[in-house]
Amino acid sequence: MPGTVLLLAASPLGRGRLVDAAAVLPVLAAVAPTVLSGTDTANVVELADPVEPQGVLTRLRAAAAAPGPLTVYLTGQLHLDRRQRLPHLALARTTPATVRYTAVPWHWIREELRLRAPGQTALVVDLHADPEVWRHLHEHPLDCGRTTAVYGRIAPxxxxxxxxxxSYMKTVATLLRSGHRPALDDLHQQALARIPEETPANILLAPVTAVTPQPYPAIPHPAPGGGPGFGPAVGAQQTYGGPVGAGAGAGAGVSAGTSAGAGAGAVVAPDAPLDIPRQPAPPALEDPAPEDPAREDSAPDPHAAISTAVQAGRHEEADAIAARHQEAAADEHGPASEDALHWAEVRADLAMFAGDAARSCQGWMEIAGHRLAAGQEADAPAVEAAADRAHHQWGRIGEPARARELGPALAELRARVPGRRRGALADVRRQLQELQEI
Incomplete structure (x- = not known):
């Protein structure tokens, strides 16, 4: 199966440029696609100093939807948006005042990759941080998700x-120009060995264990308290936890040569990918309720059972498993708790996989309503993501009567949660008007 490679180099034009990101592309472009990918054949997409966040999202989404291994070589700089204090990848037109609208939110990158099969995705990064985001990373580690292997560095x-x-990415490219791609762990260590004067001040990123393949599509776990991510210790080799199903993180403390866990919540990115490539499913797994509560931690992972059922086309079974867990979480923690909302999000995704866009749309609208009622801001990532997913699924409803039925509620939600795409409410109203004429 061919691999896919995305070469992305982005940094602002003018005085805001911290790193000459595009300078690495000629060196990477000189490497054979098969070496960049580590597969027998490969497709390569190159983005040099892109301007529009949505354009980057579209290319990333297409790469994430491709079957087979995906390697993303990402060079750029990180900034915080002033409103939500979230890390963003700066693009050509990004300035400190326009980060929210001209840069790519990091959680978009994480969430576009979240449904890929574990063990099939690698990020190789050379990121440079401005002073504000560098301080932020010490308290809020960069989260790259559970199933993506990340190698590279963040420079201060x-x-x-x-x-x-x-220099890190240029070194990686130079090593690959030999025509041989070693294991990414070895490639990472070889690159670091060639820039020893820089690494003591960098945050170094590498996985602690190989990621174990799981049924596809993988359903994310809730991460308690947001879950630990890449630790902030300077000059330490930052590593993250094991395979999906290993828990919310492998550890929290970080020191040189030690590891830290990386968790990923169930929050989805705006308008995340919907057409997901499938892979052969392993034998079906059951979802038994443990007889002994003390043995609950060793019970089979329900997410794996759900993934297996979806892969086999048993959509009702998958939803029934998720519904049981949602009901249990609601009884124990309340229907608006993160645990319960996680399972609600899983069920909304399951409706999407089953081709029931109306049920998926309704589910995402309910999730957004619960989050708003719980006091979350309208521009909180989880709220915006739920509204965007509801909007996207509404546009995929094939029955005009059902779309008309859900449209007013979506318009009301869009009035409260306009999202990052301008004109979302106007789009709903326009489509509703067209539906009235059918």
Missing amino acids: PHGRRGPAEP
Whole structure:
């Protein structure tokens, strides 16, 4: 099966440029696609200093939807948006005042990759941080998701005039030009060994264990308290936890040569991918309720059972498993608790996989309503994501009568949660008007 490679180099034009990201692309482009991918054949997509966040999202989504291994080589710089204090990948037109609208939210990248099969996705990154996001990373580690292997570094502000060199990525590209791609663990270590003067000040990223393949599509776990991610210790080798099903994280403390867990919640990115490639399913797994509560931690992972059922086309069974867990979480923690909302999100995704766009749309609208009623802001990522998913699924409803029925509720939600795409409410109203004429 062919692999897919995405080469993405992005940084602002002008004085805001911290790193000359595009300088690495000629070196990477000189590497054979099969070497970049580590597969017998490969397709390569290159994005050099892109301008529009939605354009980057579209290319990333297409790459994530491709079957087979995916390797993303990402060079750029990180900034925080002033409203939500979330890390963003800066693009060509990004300025400190326009981060929210001209840069790519990091959680978009994480969530676009979340439904890919574990063990099939790798991020190789050379990121440079401005002073604000560098301080932020010490308290809020960068979360790259459970199923994506991440290698690379985050460099601090260099304090010199002019942009820094993407030396880590250039070194990776130079090593690959030999025509041989070693295991990414080895490639990462070889690259670090060639830039020893920089690594003591960097946050170094590498997985602690190989990711174990699971049934596809993988349903994410809730991460208690948001879950730990890449730790902030400077000069330490940051690593993240094991395979899906291993828990919310492998550890929280970080020191040189030690590991930290990385969790991923169930929050979805705006308008996340819907057409997911399938892979052969392993033998079906059951979802038994443990007889002894003390043995509950060793019970089979319900997410794996759900994934297996979806893969086999047993959509009602998958939804029934998720419904049981949602009901249990609601009874124990309340229907608006993160545990219960996680399972509600899983069920909304399951409706999507089953081809029931109306049920998926309704589910996402209910999730957004619960979050708003719980006091979450309208521009909170989880709220925006739920509204965007509801909107997207509404547009896929094939029955005009059902779309007309759900449209007013979606318009009301869009009035409260406009999202990042301008004109969302106007779009709903326009489509509702067209539906009235059918």
